[in-house]
Amino acid sequence: MKKCKRIFVIVIDSLGIGEMPDAERFGDAGTNTLGHISESVDSFEIPNLQKLGMANLTPLKQVKPLKEPIGYRGILREKSNGKDTMTGHWEMMGVETKKPFKTFTEHGFPKELIDELEKRTGHKVIGNKSASGTEIIEELGEEEIATGHMIVYTSADSVLQICGNEETFDLKELYRCCEIARELTMKEEWRVGRVIARPYIGKKKGEFERTSNRHDYALKPPVRTALNVLKDGGFDVISVGKIRDIFDGEGITEGHKSRSSVHGMEQTIELAETDFHGLCFVNLVDFDAKWGHRRNPKGYAKELEAFDQKLGTLMEILREDDLLIITADHGNDPTYTGTDHTREKVPFLAYSKSMEENGVLPEQETFAVIGATVLDNFGLSMPEGTIGTSLLADLK
Template sequence: ASGTQIIDEWGEHQMKTGDLIVYTSADPVLQIAAHEDIIPLDELYDICEKVRELTKDPKYLIGRIIARPYVGEPGNFTRTSNRHDYALKPFGKTVMNALKDDGYDVIAIGKINDIYDGEGVTEAIRTKSNMDGMDQLNHVVQKDFNGLSFLNLVDFDALYGHRRDKPGYAQAIKDFDERLPELLGNLREDDLLIITADHGNDPTAEGTDHTREYIPVLWYSPKFQEGGELKGDTTFSSIGATIADNFGVKAPEFGHSYLSELK
């Protein structure tokens, strides 16, 4: 069952008893839900921090512990934007670590700071929605920063992908697309914009879990002189390798840099 279905089923019980709603998903993720009026956010976060410590043991290695606060009344519960993820630290040095160690800015917007457990991050900015994320990114790109700004637009996944909400997903893409001209207009001549996805979540598929398909990777810079298609087996590590190459920091073990082909 999806998280929203679980909260719909057990939310009233949680409100009456004060029990926690604890459920898992395949990522592997363990989620802990509670009504904000019954268990205050600080208390829920504290519980999740303790569970995170308990599950760092190698025999568990649960990827993330997620605080899932919700509000509303039985039959009309809503998960709030006060979600908080407690992830395992990366198992090795990331490009973000290399950038930070070399004095570059690494500005994490949205869930990014949680996903990497703060590793390699110099500034973290929380967001409440896709459009809030775009507002924050537009603010950042207008600042005089030197390094990487990394934004996650979580509504595509949490509100529309997992819930298989096709009209909602389509509208979210339209809303994002309408914000792109503003973002492109704020880019400087030597800025590089990369738009991609961290996994599939097809709203037309059966079930509620992530789906497996190729994801898009779009590269754009005001200084590009022509368009085209990058050849070869592009992976997430190739994105990291390209970023490392751009800043002249230590490249990851895997991945091919496309920097010389971006013209």
């Protein structure tokens, strides 16, 4: 295949396709996000993903594998020690995380951290548990407004999140408190991947609504990634969704926040109609946040069907010198126990109108083949301290 001018890497957040060999160590034996979604619904129509060979990677009840899917298809294993958003995305761009980020899903944050946060911010902490962001605002928003207390919560990801009502807590004060939390959670035993400001508006239950003034305070990747090499090489590195936040802006030349996964695909389609030279890196978070964590396979299936329709539009407008890669960052089996991510393999679907052949790729031992393939396309090499080898020579 000839070198491409533009590459689109789309991450369907949490779309695992079967347990990793070490899944039992993570408590995730028998998980299969996509396969179990298919088993949970009567109807499941994903014709464009089917064309790309998704049903050839894991059995689906309603979707038949094709004899000759277009493009190339394969399965990626995660080499890093973890199953969270940052670990997965960082690995795609070459970072192997050997020491997992801290999560506090089961019991909330330790008393020592909360005490220090209260002392430094001047606000009493309420909440301190794993919860849905919208639900905890409904539960505690009125108390926060009345008392000036501060809602702190976490999730299955390595995050510390703070809610603040823009009209009473004040946005600047919320950001100040998050900056303090970020400083505190640099300590090794409290080290979370992200601190997130979650502002909202409204005066009482039923009226609360989160605003677009969310701000993420992420850790920077420990080494230069494929994104840094692309940017330094003069190429465009366009972020859609939370990619910029995941990499703390490192290696990003242009960022677009998304209101939803459908909106993220609409943004990607709009970008495909512009003339850029480099990478468009897309994260579609609703699959994980709205359906995986909330254990809703039917909602997940409908979201995949909506994605598939937008995918068809994108594929139509792709140019001859474009390459499309579809993958995921971890699993989140909506039929499994609890609300945590699941340790799963992920799909690798690659398609270009310029491809003359199609086929199956050998199973890869790391997500980092993605970043290495992107850099190889643009005549660049992975930076020192990273992992991953290119698959570009196999895409013909």
